[in-house]
Ligand code: AHM
């Protein structure tokens with residue numbers, strides 16, 4: 554009989570090895586249980602008529618899906634129950650959510666990434682990043698932290714139930730879901746260096762709306778690597794971790810209807826771009842924004858700040874980084890909500 558190591562035991566070992574408290578284990582237990590509940594509601598969404606939209610528009614100006622709301626409520630509930638969180642920032646809540654004044658952690662999350670996939674029964678995900686409160690620092694109560702301050706980040710692929718988890722300076726790991734619903738069998742993951750599996754991932758339908766520098770770069774690499782795009786960051790990034798290459802969500806600066814331009818890109822810094830940037834770093838990769846700055850260094854000014862994203866193998870990201878830096882002034886700087 555072969556019994557696999559569970560996620561909780563993996564984390565326990567890590568915490569003990571580094572003389573850390575067990576509070577983080579309690580927090581991660583809440584996140585793990587929340588993911589299982591989201592998975593359950595995803596599985597029954599079609600039968601319970603929860604595949605559609607609500608009549609609510611979120612802070613990003615996007616229509617909220619029924620499952621977005623359900624997933625948000627689940628995560629908030631289990632974060633509160635853990636009693637470890639001082640404040641949480643969710644894609645689905647306009648303001649940061651205050652939880653326990655004695656909590657040790659800040660949690661940033663997108664409870665259901667890739668919502669447009671839901672009505673087609675296609676895969677989605679749950680992304681989260683965690684920073685630690687610094688009780689002795691001046692900014693102990695400020696949740697606007699850059700990705701380099703994260704102590705961990707992760708994503709659950711739903712419904713496959715694969716869990717990717719990265720610890721600061723502790724590597725990126727993948728866990729599979731066993732027949733009892735437990736996340737087991739930690740396997741360290743690295744972005745593959747061998748170019749034969751590398752892929753390029755972006756919304757090619759927007760190609761003409763990207764800046765000349767981005768179009769030029771993408772045009773140069775388009776034919777070299779296979780092209781894949783699922784329309785859900787968790788799904789596309791999961792695939793990227795397996796195969797290597799680059800995922801790009803560039804700024805939209807040249808839309809034929811200028812009101813649809815997104816000079817800061819579409820993805821949100823704290824619970825999307827910084828989360829995958831953190832995981833990518835632990836897997837040997839790199840992530841930069843529209844100015845060629847490392848995403849992990851960008852200190853958010855607002856909870857729902859957007860950021861363009863170029864993430865993947867260092868060689869490719871460094872190459873777009875130098876092209877972006879050469880065209881720094883193509884993209885206006887603005888902080889949006
Ligand atoms: P969501 O958090 O509302 O689901 O939106 C984020 C998603 C990402 O998962 C994905 O990479 C991107 O939006 C796809 O956008 P587009 O349809 O513009 O290509």
Ligand code: MG
Nearest residue numbers: 663665666667
């Ligand atoms: Mg999202």
